[in-house]
Amino acid sequence: MNGLHRPSRPQPRASRPWSFSGMDYPETKKKRNFAGKILLAAVLTVLCVYILKNSSSFTTPTAFSRHETGVTHVLVTGGAGFIGSHAALRLLKDSYRVTIVLGIHLYSVSLLQDNLSRGNFGAVKVLQEQFPEPGRLQFIYADLGDPKAVNKIFRENAFDAVMHFAAVAYVGESTLDLLGELQHSKCLLLYYHNITSNTLVVLEAMAAHGVKTLIYSSTCATYGEPLKMPITEDTPQIPINPYGKAKKMAEDIILDFSKNSDMAVMILRYFNVIGSDPEGWLGEAPRPELREHGRISGACFDAALGVIPGLKVKGTDYSTADGTCIRDYIDVTDLVDAHVKALAKAQPSKVGIYNVGTGKGRSVKEFVEACKKATGVEIKVDFLERRPGDYAEVYSDPSKINRELNWTAQYTNLQESLLTAWKWQKSHQNGYRKSTSLALTY
Numbered sequence: 001m002n003g004l005h006r007p008s009r010p011q012p013r014a015s016r017p018w019s020f021s022g023m024d025y026p027e028t029k030k031k032r033n034f035a036g037k038i039l040l041a042a043v044l045t046v047l048c049v050y051i052l053k054n055s056s057s058f059t060t061p062t063a064f065s066r067h068e069t070g071v072t073h074v075l076v077t078g079g080a081g082f083i084g085s086h087a088a089l090r091l092l093k094d095s096y097r098v099t100i101v102l103g104i105h106l107y108s109v110s111l112l113q114d115n116l117s118r119g120n121f122g123a124v125k126v127l128q129e130q131f132p133e134p135g136r137l138q139f140i141y142a143d144l145g146d147p148k149a150v151n152k153i154f155r156e157n158a159f160d161a162v163m164h165f166a167a168v169a170y171v172g173e174s175t176l177d178l179l180g181e182l183q184h185s186k187c188l189l190l191y192y193h194n195i196t197s198n199t200l201v202v203l204e205a206m207a208a209h210g211v212k213t214l215i216y217s218s219t220c221a222t223y224g225e226p227l228k229m230p231i232t233e234d235t236p237q238i239p240i241n242p243y244g245k246a247k248k249m250a251e252d253i254i255l256d257f258s259k260n261s262d263m264a265v266m267i268l269r270y271f272n273v274i275g276s277d278p279e280g281w282l283g284e285a286p287r288p289e290l291r292e293h294g295r296i297s298g299a300c301f302d303a304a305l306g307v308i309p310g311l312k313v314k315g316t317d318y319s320t321a322d323g324t325c326i327r328d329y330i331d332v333t334d335l336v337d338a339h340v341k342a343l344a345k346a347q348p349s350k351v352g353i354y355n356v357g358t359g360k361g362r363s364v365k366e367f368v369e370a371c372k373k374a375t376g377v378e379i380k381v382d383f384l385e386r387r388p389g390d391y392a393e394v395y396s397d398p399s400k401i402n403r404e405l406n407w408t409a410q411y412t413n414l415q416e417s418l419l420t421a422w423k424w425q426k427s428h429q430n431g432y433r434k435s436t437s438l439a440l441t442y
């Protein structure tokens with residue numbers, strides 16, 4: 001037998017391992033194999049957990065994740081904002097199940113260093129305190145510009161309807177030239193992204209997950225400067241600022257989308273929204289830096305609180321009875337009532353478009369007088385030149401919504417609406433925040 005003879009059948013391994021450079025090689029290999037198997041098992045486990053977690057069947061079923069006969073589950077986007085929080089309150093009072101999406105504005109973080117949500121978590125906290133029972137209210141943080149996050153929300157929850165309030169909603173900001181052209185284009189993009197593209201994201205998620213009812217927040221800003229008053233739903237829509245254009249585009253997308261679907265759609269075009277809930281739980285609390293783009297009521301209250309020195313009324317030579325601009329002010333309580341009525345009357349494969357206003361125009365001078373009376377403060381008013389882009393008169397013809405949804409504005413006393421809002425403002429001078437001081441410069 002020579003030493004080169006190879007055994008014809010496997011030999012039992014030598015009991016003493018080879019030694020190479022001081023290493024027990026086969027033993028190491030064995031250990032490696034073992035470690036490899038453990039690693040593989042771990043990877044597979046993690047993979048399984050990930051897949052299961054992302055499949056709807058894995059999520060622990062909650063009241064929010066399954067449909068329940070007799071309960072309508074509404075997704076309220078922008079439900080921590082001014083109007084959305086009031087709508088959520090009304091829905092909860094009427095025994096709806098509510099999921100609120102709170103914005104985190106990924107897009108604006110990258111563009112405008114706006115790393116805070118425009119919604120108020122404080123508003124959601126108030127709602128939670130009022131409706132603590134399980135299965136009534138949940139909230140989810142998400143940027144509606146993130147389709148993955150939005151899809152996850154729809155996958156994990158069984159919505160019956162969506163009220164889509166979320167938007168950036170300041171006409172002034174949408175036209176703003178903050179620091180020259182670059183910032184200006186960023187502001188424009190912010191409006192088109194947050195309003196137009198995000199509506200598309202929501203629509204696609206609704207279609208993918210079989211959610212059949214949409215109530216959409218639109219605005220009279222989509223009409224632009226109509227030649228004829230009052231504004232009906234047939235008044236041509238020729239918006240004149242990025243906010244109005246973005247909303248009009250979102251409306252167009254919804255209308256086209258609905259042509260080939262059995263979705264029930266209601267588009268509500270609001271006029272100027274004022275007031276707050278009569279119980280005094282909620283109010284309008286824009287972040288300080290947004291207040292200067294805000295609405296006339298906010299400015300009146302700031303002036304009454306002494307946060308700003310007074311009011312600047314721009315334009316006294318319009319062709320109106322007292323020379324100041326005329327607008328249609330709708331109380332938020334009436335507005336959310338219109339949403340609930342729209343939800344109740346929404347029908348598959350049909351689109352309803354409605355103006356939501358009082359049908360009555362009030363001049364800025366009238367508004368300021370009402371505000372003085374409501375706050376009890378002799379607000380200082382400076383009358384200045386016209387502001388470019390303002391139009392003399394805007395008020396609605398609400399007869400279609402009166403007729404078809406049986407809705408009529410009830411809170412039409414300007415002074416009373418302002419008084420309700422003023423009570424909340426006075427007791428929440430930092431909005432929903434507890435101690436931050438207001439630093440306004442406008």
Ligand SMILES: NC(=O)c1ccc[n+]([C@@H]2O[C@H](COP(=O)([O-])OP(=O)(O)OC[C@H]3O[C@@H](n4cnc5c(N)ncnc54)[C@H](O)[C@@H]3O)[C@@H](O)[C@H]2O)c1
Binds near residue numbers: 106
């Ligand atoms: N307030 C008015 O006078 C008025 C008039 C006409 C129409 N509207 C419309 O009503 C709706 C609500 O307005 P509001 O006055 O309550 O505004 P708001 O700023 O108080 O609330 C808007 C909410 O949308 C959320 N949001 C914005 N972008 C988001 C995103 N990418 N992802 C998730 N959430 C996001 C914000 O965080 C906020 O909670 C808007 O669609 C607005 O255009 C308002």
